[in-house]
Amino acid sequence: MKLNYKKSGSGPPLVILHGLFGSLDNWFSIAKELVEHYTLYLVDQRNHGDSPHAEEWNYDVMVEDLKELIDDEGLEK
Known part of the structure; x- marks a missing residue:
């Protein structure tokens, strides 16, 4: 699933x-401090915020969603 x-x-x-x-909006105030030192990825997980909603919702599929984002962005660590 492509997460927002x-x-x-x-x-x-x-x-x-x-x-x-x-939702990712919960982190905006803290992100202002971190953005100077990191490339931040603020993520809406499935069934939250502007990410897609689905019937299936458990830790296994949420891990797969996050793995897809990490792979798509080419993150290694």
Whole structure:
């Protein structure tokens, strides 16, 4: 599943995930401080924010979603 995310900054990649019932918007205030040191990926997980919604929703599919994003972006660490 192609997740909605916002990418900003420069430096080593840092992927930030929200908690239950959250969205990537929850991290904007903290991201302002981190963007100077990292390339930030603020991610809406499936069934949250602007990411697609699906019937299947468990840790296994959420890991696969995140792996797809990491692979698409060419992140190694």
